[in-house]
Amino acid sequence: MPGLTIGDTVPNLELDSTHGRIRIHDFVGDSYVILFSHPADFTPVCTTEMASMAQYAAEFEKRGVKLLGISCDDAASHKEWIKDIEAYKPGTKLTYPILADPDRDAIKQLNMVDPDEKDAEGVNLPSRTLHIVGPDKKVKLSFLYPACTGRNMDEVLRAVDSLLVAAKHKVATPANWKPGECVVISPGVSDEEAKKMFPQGFQTADLPSKKGYLRFTKV
Numbered sequence: 001m002p003g004l005t006i007g008d009t010v011p012n013l014e015l016d017s018t019h020g021r022i023r024i025h026d027f028v029g030d031s032y033v034i035l036f037s038h039p040a041d042f043t044p045v046c047t048t049e050m051a052s053m054a055q056y057a058a059e060f061e062k063r064g065v066k067l068l069g070i071s072c073d074d075a076a077s078h079k080e081w082i083k084d085i086e087a088y089k090p091g092t093k094l095t096y097p098i099l100a101d102p103d104r105d106a107i108k109q110l111n112m113v114d115p116d117e118k119d120a121e122g123v124n125l126p127s128r129t130l131h132i133v134g135p136d137k138k139v140k141l142s143f144l145y146p147a148c149t150g151r152n153m154d155e156v157l158r159a160v161d162s163l164l165v166a167a168k169h170k171v172a173t174p175a176n177w178k179p180g181e182c183v184v185i186s187p188g189v190s191d192e193e194a195k196k197m198f199p200q201g202f203q204t205a206d207l208p209s210k211k212g213y214l215r216f217t218k219v
């Protein structure tokens, strides 16, 4: 059976966390949520990622996006680890919850298992998976990184901005797009519809095929 992917409803698991019991769907509520896994507490790359997420938390909050970490140790271990994370970046407060998954059952259901990364007992650890879950509880976007590669929080923020602008204006964002730059009009929208939807106008790239499919506008 394929694992959790874009368009699937995230399982409504109830787990311990550094903020008490959390039921995932209740936590999502009407918001977007970034649910991101870490191989284990007290590991080097994970510590830098957790601190980096904490530093970006205000940016996500501005956009109405909640953060939810998960690591395969218990909540007491996470709380001890947070002391290290905050000491590593003095002045940083880690305010988002970290789910506990000591039995590694949740990471299987959330499709966050790294088949190549095992602990001392030979049990699989989580990969660096990051699901952006929408208010409808469905996965909108996933990153899948191996344990050796820490994630780029600028890219997580950029991906969130792209999802939010795409959902609001029925557009798509081109390669390396940043907020404020032109977006592209989806192929399913005819030129006639585009004129009504984007009264500010749009520019069609003049390409050899003359198919007129690459249309830029500002939103």
Ligand code: BEZ
Pocket (backbone or CB within 6 Å): 039, 040, 043, 044, 045, 046, 047, 117, 147, 148
């Ligand atoms: C880390 O966070 O540094 C890490 C965790 C598991 C395997 C490799 C690296």
